[in-house]
Amino acid sequence: MNAEVIGGNESVLVVDDDPLVRSAVVAVLESHGYRVLDAASGEEALAFLEARGKAVDLLVVDIVLSGMNGRELARRAQSIHPTKVLYTSGHTAGVLECHGFDEDDKKLLRKAFTPRALCAKVRAMLDEPALVIAACG
Amino acid sequence: MVLGRNDAVVLSNPAAQRLGIPLDKLVAEVAPRRQEMREQGATTIEVARQDALGRTRRFALDCVMHDGLDVVTIRDVTDLRGLDAELRQLRRVDAVGNLAASVLHDFNNLMTPIVCSSALLERAVAEQPQAVGLAREIREAAERAAELLRRVLSFARRSSVGAARVSVAGSITELRSLLERVAGTGVKLSFELGDETDEAVLDREQLDHALLNLVANARDAMPSGGKLTLHTANLSINEDDASEDVPAQAYVAITISDTGVGMTAEVRERIFERFFTTKDEGRGTGLGLTNARRFANESGGFLTVHSEPNVGTTVVLYLPRAEPRAQSK
Numbered sequence: 001m002n003a004e005v006i007g008g009n010e011s012v013l014v015v016d017d018d019p020l021v022r023s024a025v026v027a028v029l030e031s032h033g034y035r036v037l038d039a040a041s042g043e044e045a046l047a048f049l050e051a052r053g054k055a056v057d058l059l060v061v062d063i064v065l066s067g068m069n070g071r072e073l074a075r076r077a078q079s080i081h082p083t084k085v086l087y088t089s090g091h092t093a094g095v096l097e098c099h100g101f102d103e104d105d106k107k108l109l110r111k112a113f114t115p116r117a118l119c120a121k122v123r124a125m126l127d128e129p130a131l132v133i134a135a136c137g
Numbered sequence: 138m139v140l141g142r143n144d145a146v147v148l149s150n151p152a153a154q155r156l157g158i159p160l161d162k163l164v165a166e167v168a169p170r171r172q173e174m175r176e177q178g179a180t181t182i183e184v185a186r187q188d189a190l191g192r193t194r195r196f197a198l199d200c201v202m203h204d205g206l207d208v209v210t211i212r213d214v215t216d217l218r219g220l221d222a223e224l225r226q227l228r229r230v231d232a233v234g235n236l237a238a239s240v241l242h243d244f245n246n247l248m249t250p251i252v253c254s255s256a257l258l259e260r261a262v263a264e265q266p267q268a269v270g271l272a273r274e275i276r277e278a279a280e281r282a283a284e285l286l287r288r289v290l291s292f293a294r295r296s297s298v299g300a301a302r303v304s305v306a307g308s309i310t311e312l313r314s315l316l317e318r319v320a321g322t323g324v325k326l327s328f329e330l331g332d333e334t335d336e337a338v339l340d341r342e343q344l345d346h347a348l349l350n351l352v353a354n355a356r357d358a359m360p361s362g363g364k365l366t367l368h369t370a371n372l373s374i375n376e377d378d379a380s381e382d383v384p385a386q387a388y389v390a391i392t393i394s395d396t397g398v399g400m401t402a403e404v405r406e407r408i409f410e411r412f413f414t415t416k417d418e419g420r421g422t423g424l425g426l427t428n429a430r431r432f433a434n435e436s437g438g439f440l441t442v443h444s445e446p447n448v449g450t451t452v453v454l455y456l457p458r459a460e461p462r463a464q465s466k
Contacts, residue, residue: 024250027257090245092238112248112283115256 005119007032010057010126014038015045015073016088017065021111025060025088028115029122042068046076055081058126063089063099063108071099086125088113140207144168153211156196157188163211167198171207174200183214192410222412226424237289244286251279288314300338300436302459305389306330306369312345316367319352323362324395326352331369335389337456339436347432350425351393351452357416358397358450368392371458387458388438394451400444408442429454 012034016022022038029036037056039045042065049056059077063070074085089096090111093103101108109121138149138160144167146160153160166184167174174182182198195218199210255276262268309316309330320326348367355365372390379385400408407413408426426442429452433440437457444450 018246020250021246024253028253031257031260090242090249092241094238095242110287111245112252112279112286114280114283115253118253 005032005116006123007034007119008123008126009033009035011035011037012058012060012122013045013049013056014060015040015042015065015070016060016062017041018062021062025118028118029060032119034122041065042070042073042076045073046080049077049080055083057084058122059083059085060122061085061087063087063101064091064095069099082130084125084128084130086121138163138209138211139203140164140167140171140209144171147206156194156211156213158186158194162186163196163198163209167200167207167209171200174198190406192407219412223424241286241289245283248279248283248286252276252283255279285314285318300340302336302338303341303344304333304336305344305391305456306333306335308341308344309348309367309369309391312348316348316352319349320356320365324356324359324365325363326365326367329366329368331371331389334461335369335371336459336462337389337436337438338459339456340432343428343432343435347429347454348391348393351429351454354425354452355393355395355397355450358395358399360398363396363449365393365395368394372455388455389458391454391456392451393453394449396449399446399448399450401446405442405444426452 012029014022014025014029014036015038016025017040019040022040026036026038037048039048045059045061046068059074061070061073065073068076070087070089074083074087077083078085085107086109087101087105087107088109088111089101096103096108103110107125109118113121138153139147141147144164146164149160156163163184163186166182170182183195184198185193185195188194194213194215197212197214199212201208201210255272259269259272259276262272309328310333313328317326352365352367359365369389369391371387373387374385376385404415409430410427412424430440433454433456438455440455441453442450443453
């Protein structure tokens with residue numbers, strides 16, 4: 001990583017059921033200044049968001065989670081507070097398709113990603129006007 | 138054919154005579170079981186016999202009693218059984234593909250913390266040059282592994298979309314790192330690719346499979362190393378050079394040549410038989426070259442093989458060249 005990678009100070013909630021992936025993502029984002037929270041499942045993330053009472057700026061969500069999947073989590077999280085969502089996945093295109101994702105989806109980051117790719121994507125999503133996100137669903 | 142007493146062939150129709158193996162060889166199979174086949178009515182026995190060319194043919198024999206004679210129906214089921222075996226092979230390939238996809242997912246997850254944490258580590262130990270070097274080595278190796286995974290994934294994920302216009306040289310370039318991996322380190326693989334704008338109408342997935350199989354064959358022909366060349370070029374066959382096998386047309390030709398052990402005339406004779414392989418059990422399926430030829434034929438082209446023992450083998454895929462695109466595009 002070098003100085004070109006831009007960080008931020010927004011709040012990000014990372015949801016991934018693999019603890020190693022989760023802690024790596026948290027570490028990268030924290031080292032770039034973000035206020036990072038994490039959850040191991042959709043259920044845990046929702047409970048957390050309800051208890052928190054205000055929105056996070058970005059959800060970083062693994063698409064295939066045990067229990068509630070990433071899409072479902074995003075839908076329910078957005079019914080609590082409007083939030084931008086970045087999806088991550090290490091699955092092949094076939095599995096992604098089953099979850100309604102095109103592999104070139106702009107809101108999708110394929111694992112294994114580098115810290116640079118993660119930070120670039122997070123920054124790009126946060127900088128996108130909220131209206132556009134809402135319009136695109 | 139009709140069998141009389143003493144197991145003599147009383148009568149046989151022209152089809153029975155064209156089977157390519159002497160009927161008395163089949164009679165020898167039926168004779169000891171005539172009684173049993175007749176009594177049980179619907180007993181079919183299946184026998185495998187080699188024909189004059191040494192190829193194994195499979196026959197299904199049924200026997201019914203008619204006017205005191207045994208009427209034996211002979212069906213050549215070689216192709217049918219071949220298809221069964223091919224289907225089983227495809228199912229196995231499919232199962233391995235599914236397994237690979239799930240393993241890839243696990244690896245993608247596992248690579249994420251390695252790629253991310255090594256990058257963070259590199260920054261954290263910035264004051265210690267030796268530690269920075271070590272962390273960078275981990276990061277670079279992890280990034281390369283992740284990149285390799287992505288390439289395997291992009292190969293595995295491409296579902297068959299049927300025939301489309303593709304750049305032949307461009308397709309090979311995209312497949313390059315996988316081809317290099319298949320060729321292995323002992324083989325010097327070189328690419329002599331022609332014009333990227335030369336296109337052919339084909340199924341990209343099948344082209345990839347054909348190339349990977351042909352490169353694997355070349356590698357196996359060079360156990361102690363050698364040189365493998367992938368070459369593409371425009372090739373127009375005019376009316377004078379055309380033959381029944383090679384019609385006059387404009388082609389994009391892909392030539393894969395190795396400096397391996399080559400083939401004897403006997404082996405050369407049989408290479409397009411399904412399931413024929415000279416590789417050890419578990420190494421070869423005997424379908425690679427056959428499928429490559431089928432792919433060429435389905436694309437409107439053809440495949441030729443030239444081989445000389447101890448000199449090497451050259452396989453050429455001739456694919457009909459698509460009409461150049463309009464300049465305005």
